[in-house]
Amino acid sequence: MVRRGLDDLRRELDVPAEFPADVLAEAASAAAGGPAGERSDATDIPFVTIDPEGSRDLDQAVHIERLGDGYRVRYAIADVAAWVRPGGAIDREVRERVETLYAPDGRTPLHPPLLSEGVASILPDQVTPALLWTIDLDADGAPQDVTVRRASVRSRAQLTYTGAQAALDDGSADESLQLLREVGTLRLTAEVARGGITLPTPEQEVEQGADGVWTLTSRAPLPVEEWNAQISLLTGMCAARLMLDGRVGILRTLPEADPRDVERLRRSARALGVPWRAGVTPGDVIRDLDAADPAHAALLTDATALLRGAAYVAFDGELPAFVAHTAIAAPYAHTTAPLRRLVDRFVGETCVALCAGEPVPSWVRDALPELPGLMAGGDKRAAEYERGCLDLVEAALLAGHVGEVFDGAVVDVREDRDAGVVQLRDPAVRGRIEGVGLPLGEHVRVRLTEASVPQRTVRFELAEPQADSA
CATH class of the missing domain: 2.40.50.140 (Nucleic acid-binding proteins)
Structure with a gap:
């Protein structure tokens, strides 16, 4: 019943099924021929990945060390452009797919699995081409220097969120993982100081047991997930700064909340008995909410109205009038998930070129005008697919x-x-x-x-x- 409903949903939303033969053939040829481009050897850096259990499309690997009174964050991002030929069969296909889609019975990947779950994925003990971000932070966690270059990396371990959290809790975590907690905490403090907004809302997760029975649970993120996310946000903010300084690229933006939505949230807080002191921002109130409390959960539902209007804005030469992402409270760009999201490959290539003092590739510049529309359509389909899957399982359970x-x-x-x-x-x-x-x-x-x-x-x-x- 659920599988039939999922198939119907996929047809409704035109979710692609198998990859065309020419796409698979090009992926096989790329995998056999090896990655394109020259790169430095960074396999001596003991990177690890931290992802949900069972993940194979590993976009990011992290290593953090102390640097004087501050920190050096190294973040390796899968170099998808090393495998995807501009204008080729894979490139054309991913512009149709836009992003990886997730359903209870599996995912619809952006790239052929031979790449996204194989040679292009930062799997443990595999030498993988990557875009290596090096971000030096001061003692407060603020970036002081940023570079990104092509490199070969080798992850030492594939950690899960639960495993990483357990190691941090029992004291067995290595120094890099302990510093992830330290830097992540500093970055969360900086987010508060900037006026950023994060909705502490539990995720609905659908699973099918060995007996075939579907279950739906609500799960709050672990602290290590928040610290890890802060490294991704830091990198996206650095990418945005590089592109703004270089006057070329594509940003993820979010406008200021409508004052009417803020006032509506204040009224809801009063009605629900949630304190909101004078001079306190919506972000400060939201940050202290506990989704397990019914009144707080209701206010969190209302607070989603503050985050409406996200968009992608491309530019080449003249800067756009609005460049901020108000939930992050800074300019921001998607760049850390290129295996699963189309735009990240273009952002990564732009930043590599800018850091090297080289022209941004023409295939990147040529794509900039169409990327906002492609991403908007992809985001819309992904949101409808996720909501449709949840609605279906909820109805089946009841x-x-x-x-x-x-x-x-x-x-x-x-x-x-x-x-x-x-x-x-x-x-x-x-x-x-x-x-x-x-x-x-x-x-x-x-x-x-x-x-x-x-x-x-x-x-x-x-x-x-x-x-x-x-």
Whole structure:
């Protein structure tokens, strides 16, 4: 039932299936011929990768060491351009796919697995071509010097988030991993000082057990995931700075939040009893929220409105009028996931050229005008695919349980107050709830009124309707 629904969803969204024969043939030829371009040997640096369990498309490897009173961060990013010929079959195909898509029954990769899970992936004990970022930080974690060059690297280990966190917690982590925690913490402090906004929202994860039963859980990120993400954000900020100084490239931008959305969030905070002192920014309030608290979860749902309007902005010569990403509170570019996202390859190539004092390749410059549109379409499809997969599994989990009562919390109420969103405690399902006087941010008992797998919808009503509190 779920697999049939996933196949239907893929058809609806025109998710590509197998790679065309010419793409596979070109990938095989590239893998056999080896990576293009000259590069230095950096295989002596003891890099490690840190990714979810079972990952094979490894974009990044990290190593951190002390440098006087500060730090030296080395971040190796898969050099996809070493394998993809501009204008070739793979290049044309990935411009159609745009990014890797994820579903409960597997992923639809951006690049052929022979590359993305093989020779181009920074797998342990494999010599892999990479773009090697070297970022020197001061004692406060602020960048002082940045370079990026082509190199060959060799990862010493493929760590998982849970394994890395366990090693940090029990004291067995090596110095580089301990410094990841130290630098990550400094960068989080810097994010607060800049006024950045991070939504501490748990992720919904879909898994299928050995018995074929689908499960849906809610998982909060581990601290090591946040520290690792800060290294990626640092690199993206450095990439943006290089491109702005060089007056060529493509940024990821996010406009200032609409003042009406900020005021709406303030009203929601008052209604939910969440403190918001005078002079405190939305980011400061959001940072202290705990998604396990129903009132906080409701405010986090409202806070997503502050992050609307993300876009890609390309430039070549004249700088765009707006270059900031307000959630990061700095200019920013995607550059650390080229195996899984199209734009990162172009950003990486631009930065390598700028650091070397060389012209940006013509195939990069020629692509800049079309990249924002390609990425916008790819992001839209990815978001619809992710949401559709979750909706489908949620409906499948609850099929056959119509009429039953569940514990949950109302995390959103529409303007007319006759409909909203409820988050169940178990299973971790979010669904539409209908009724008058929905108690935003409160624990409730709800009755399932619909669970349609074909329509990918679930609906609830209050098991004990309450009077309108307005």
